[in-house]
Amino acid sequence: MGKAAKRKMKEQRRAKKAQIDAKYATERPQKPYKDTVRENAVFENYYKQQGIVGTDEWEDFLACVREPLPAAFRVTGSKSQAEQLLHLIQNNFFSQLNTTTSKGEEDTKELATEETSTTSVSLSQTLQNTDLADVKEVGVSEASESNGSVKAAGDAIPDTDGAAVANGSTAANGSTAAAGDTKSSELKPPTCLKWYPDGLAWQLEYSRVSIRQNNTLKKLHSFLVSESESGNISRQEAVSMIPPLLMDIKSHHKILDMCAAPGSKTAQIIEYLHADSADPMPEGFVIGNDVDNKRCYLMVHQIKRLQSPNFMIVNHDATRLPSLTYTNEKTGSTEPLLFDRVLCDVPCSGDGTLRKNPEVWRTWGPGHAINLHSVQNRVLSRGLELLAVGGRLVYSTCSFNPIENEAVIANMIKKCEGAIHLVDCSQQLPDLKRASGMKSWKVQTKNGDWFSSFEEVPENKRSWVRPSMFPTDDMESLNIHRCMRIVPHHQNTGGFFIAVLEKTSHLPWQSPKVEVSEASTESAQADQPGSTTVDKAKEPPTKKVKYAGFREDPFFYFEADNSQWPSIKEFYKFEDSFDHTQLMVRSKEGEKKRNIYVSSKSIKNVAKNNENKIKYINTGVKVLARSEHEMCKCSYRLVQDGISSVDQFVHGRRMNIEKADVIELLTQENPFFSRLTPNTQSNMLKMDMGGLVMRYLHNDSNTGTESPILMTGWRGKTSCRVYVPKFERHHILRLCGVDPDKALIDAEWAIKGKTGPEITAADVEDPPKDGVEEVTATDS
Ligand SMILES: C[S@@+](CC[C@H](N)C(=O)[O-])C[C@H]1O[C@@H](n2cnc3c(N)ncnc32)[C@H](O)[C@@H]1O
DSSP: OOHHHHHHHHHHHHHHHHHHHHHHHHHSOSSOGGGOOSOOHHHHHHHHHHTSSOGGGHHHHHHHHTSOOOEEEEEOTTSTTHHHHHHHHIIIIIHHHTTOHHHHHHHHHHHHHHOTTSOOOBHHHHHHTTOOTTOOEEOOOHHHHHTTOOEEOSOOOOOTTSOOOOOOOBOTTSSBOOTTSHHHHOOOOOEEOTTSGGGOEEEEOOBHHHHHHOHHHHHHHHHHHHHHHTTSEEEOOGGGGHHHHHTOOOTTOEEEESSOTTOHHHHHHHHHHTOOTTOSSOSOEEEEEOSOHHHHHHHHHHHHTTOOSSEEEEOOOGGGOOOOEEEOTTTOOEEEOOEEEEEEEOOOOOGGGTTTOTHHHHHOOTHHHHHHHHHHHHHHHHHHHHEEEEEEEEEEESOOOTTTTHHHHHHHHHHTTTSEEEOOOTTSSTTOOOEEOOSOOOEEOTTOOEESSGGGSOGGGTTTSOGGGSOOTTTTTTTGGGSEEEOHHHHTOOOEEEEEEEEOSOOTTOOGGGTTOTTOHHHHHTTOTTOOGGGOOOOOOOOOOOOTTOBSSOOEEOOTTOSSHHHHHHHHTBOTTSOGGGEEESOSSSGGGGEEEEOOHHHHHHHHHTTTTOOEEEEOEEEEEEOOOTTOSOSEEEOHHHHHHHGGGBOSSEEEOOHHHHHHHHHSSSOBGGGSOHHHHHHHHHSOSEEEEEEEEEEETTTTEEEEEEEEEEEOSSBEEEOOOHHHHHHHHHHTTOOHHHHHHHHHHHHHHOOSSSSSGGGGSOOOTTGGGGGSGGGO
16 A cells, blocks of 8 residues: 555544544533532432332432442453453552552642642543443433434543543532542542452542542553553443343353443453353354444444454444344254344433433433333334343343333333243342332423323323333232342442343244344334333334445455465465455455454354345454565465454464563564574574564463463564554563563663664564554554
8 A cells, every 4th residue: 555545544534533523522511510510409309209219228329329430440351361460450559559548648638728629530530431331321302302312411432542531520519529528538449349250340439639649540540541442451330240240141142232332331241252262253243233323433442452253333223123134054044133142221311320420410300211211112122022032131221210110121021921021130149239120100201290100191291101101010920129220329339220031932023933023013113102012913024124235344255265365374374174254354455455354153144144234333353464575475464453363273473482572572663583582583583574473371470370472473584573552562561570661661762772783774674564553552
């Protein structure tokens, strides 16, 4: 590719990003957070009346929701290095935080005199502005809901560098909290979320002032941002981690996440799918869907970090998600694609997030739940249609409101006439405190009128307030108590609602043969004004929706006789068992052909069967990039993103290296062979020029665990370069016991200060064309 073309591509990418940023910038609440008063009499009266918590708990509940939310993160469990990373976090940061309390207090007290009028902003908020997990869709006006447009209330956009664009927090009386009040001046020890498996998830509560004043906190903050970029940890609100845990995911499952953007739960699901790190391309797959095209791209960023070949991102209205087909590997026949697991994390009023999004205090109204009830029903209905018999669906919201929660679940159980039931999860996650589903509630309109039953609703309001919003006498027999409500004061979290459903037979309106009919009448109309919900006639499927030719990011799988494959196969000695028809390019010719991606068999199966039905956004992980060099027999080099997916099939161009080599290669731009260990030097000399994969078996004496570290690179004439993105470099260096910031600065000084023969123009003697881009964070 020529320089001009490259520049043009970069400009286009930048322009697209600017467009997205600009859109979301205008959607951010204009009112500064610090002005937000954490009070709303209507909210308080509403939930007191609903009996959302016992009367004896009410004050605790209210006090807690007025507090800022702690930040939470989890270590990515599917990575073989999880244990090592956790040890590192505890050793390098947490152990010091437990002992730095008194210093922190002094520091923040000092500051309090200077900054009494500044807002107290917790690390939770600075991190949460980059945690997109629970940016629920809130504040839906009555007019806008009917056409499906929703408006985000939270700060939905991460800072590109992961640093703070903080929400302010305000005291309960509405005055902004002083930076130096007792609470913000305490450095509380990090809290392990006991209910999360293997001690991998943690909560932190530190003010911005503390972060600024405390070196350990400052380092912890940038550490979390960096490790999160490289996919080794995920910053995610604690309660948002619950639904994927209750999905009981196995590596062979076909999984659908219906309202998935920005993708925190999808990422967690992918992580569980890859729980067996010995199998980089398991049988199952995950499809993440969202109706909002821009938010789908936020999801691309989230998911790419995990480098999974087993996912696909699509862009549909979940209430009308098209029916897909799948080729049965055993019989070779084409069948409707039904999912083993479905997540319906539906758009909701989001009042469970008011600790994180104080703006909700200002915008909250009882009408929001009423507006959302219909779309929530329709998403759930379509999800159940697409769920296989025997499969499990998890429904969740970050709303306290029974109209968005129990009412939707009860309505659907009745409508399904015994085909689904609520699963008893009381034995799962035993350390998680939860309240049982509510059996009675009332409906309040935006005008403040309360109704206990549909019969009380005046005729002129009946098209808006629907029968399905009310509890009925059979709540007990529906086991509605098996729903779970997480209330903030029980374990210092946000609010959340989860219901786990299992499908035991075909839905009444689905015949087994047409069970995935195009967005059936039921899901498309469930609880629409005028519908009677429970007694609806069984109707035939509606007309098919076609998306012929619509593909945002087209891809073309390799044919069996692909002309490039033989030279790649020969050069890297790909095993015969590797199915190269799982490889694809994004275009038949031109620029996009320079990268080759790999997807799992199952994803290829879905993609090939449904090419003209799905609005694809993204799939596949980059595994080879074009790197032409006159002295190299293969025009492609291996790419770091996809190396773990194909590593087991690559038998040529590999080399075992030592820890000292890893450090040298990651901290120096293009080190000469002479700077590597004798063994590695000699192996380099035996190898021809071109792409390669280097492997270092990291033996961690602290945890007694071993984990392989893979790095792709380029063997040049006299030097070697690695192609490892910035944050992954940092991660590997940390595992090797090296502080990346210090090491990289030292390396830079070494180069700058060098006048001798060692570092010359030959340092960049033979980088393959296009290579340098690969090490930037944006490409990770
Ligand atoms: C609560 S957020 C999802 C959060 C996400 N599950 C996560 O954990 O990162 C709800 C999402 O639903 C999407 N949404 C709203 N209406 C939808 C519809 N009809 N079909 C599909 N997605 C929809 C919104 O764009 C939003 O991204």
